[in-house]
Amino acid sequence: MVERMDTAEREEIAALLARAAEGDGRQAVSEQGRLALRSGREDVAHLTSRDEHGALVGYAQIDAEWSAELVVDPARRREGHGRALLRRTLNSGARRLWAHGGHPAATHLAAEFRLELVRELRQLRRTGPAPAVPALPDGVTLRTFEPGRDEEAWLKVNAAAFAHHPEQGSWTRRDLEEREAESWFDPAGFFLAERDGELVGFHWTKAEGGLGEVYVVGVSPTEQGSGLGKALTAVGLRHLGEARGLATVLLYVDADNPAALRVYERAGFTVHEVDLMFGVPS
Template sequence: MNTPIKRTGALTPAQRASVDRLVEQVASHDGISPLNEVALFALDGRGHAVHWLAHRDGEVVGYAQCDRSAGSVQLLVNPALRRQGIGTALAEQVRSVEPNPTWWAFGNLPGARALAERLGVTLQRELLIMERDLAQDPPEGRPAPEGIVVRPFRESDAQALVEVNAEAFADHPEQGQMSLDDFWMRAGEDWFDPEGIVVAIDDDSGCFLGFHWTKTEHSDPNNPDELMGEVYVIGVAPHAAGRGIGRVLLDAGLGHLSNKGVRRVRLYVEASSERVVRMYESARFVTVNRDASYSS
């Protein structure tokens, strides 16, 4: 059956609605969102994305998005129409614009691995998705190291937070690029809660040393009524590493989420960051899934 593909630099309201329906279908079937936060922003025209839409009977049945600034692609196909060449056709269209992109596979499901094999691309990065049940294992809290004050975020902290984030994630291809404008863009999202950010300050100098930015959303497609917590970002200034600040910030953020009634908390961490993974394992997070990126 013919499945025409349309390329566009901006989605119309009707196209956006059709892509949203497809995302919901895929998330419900696969148990994981097929698009990450950056891709969802791009649906609204924020960023540098190109979009491809595969149509059947007037409905979007396949979708691909390429972030031209990062050279990364996210692709999804209606679960009822998989193994019919739609994903491969979308991938070929993407490659005509971005010959050697990075392909993201959230959950790294069998279909994504099969498409990667057909495209001749190999695994490059893995993100671990880790969770902790706060109802069964409530946060214990711990005192801050001597000379460190942990307090709620203030708007005047925003610039220092962005600077520490850039230092802490200097080698990270996505997180380290967050600008002050990016921070305030996220602060404008419905899920943003300024009380969900805790910061660490040097008591003597007033120097900003780190932060824990938490997030809450109804993000589980299989349990839409559950308020899911997330360790969105923890960043500690490199010169302050080794003082236990990250663990104190982690516990403080988990305490905030627990007080909001959150039962499950999720986080994403690079599998290659062994020291950070060990910290989360010591905080009783367990790996429940893996995201992956592929490239030539």
């Protein structure tokens, strides 16, 4: 396990991730994981796998919740490196493992280690004109995010909106500021809904790689059922389609959230691919 990495090793791992993303057509490590790699977060463990010549052939990351992601260089697959790296990852304490895209090889490896499917995260996409924007609930106004002013209010509403979803609801100021520092961050696409000057909802959009993304939509529990979430979703889709010129928009939603799935399906989204999480049996 790597306790500390220098800049050269982080760049070597980043290059491996880039080769895998190009070969697989998707990222092997999540955005959160890639941010943790670049920033050197202390609550994340890193494992590297090298051949007899010292060449990097695999990388794994274990976060503070003992969830892991791993990748093997596309040119070095089918040599047993993935199996060996997964064994080391589990022996290092990982309790869950992501298989992004639900790749059959990853699913087979999880079965070999007797891991059980514990979560299914669906990527949905829609292509076409944005839907009409319905009226906001009475008394609600809309503006865009102001860096340096809105962070704490956003974190409060995000935590309340996602109290049932610890992965999103537990975001810290550092999590938010790391994303504000990313090249794709655009406050003009980060919409805030307020009632009497108090933040009650938001739609944070993302544009990267020729695709738009419903990055996260959240509504305060006090506004649940008011239609605010539907209006915010439409506002963001129209921004991505008209202001950013992006015809295709993606989002992620858990398979065990049928209410959200119905909302997005009615907005024209369909399943594009699925990320699977496997867990160690209890």
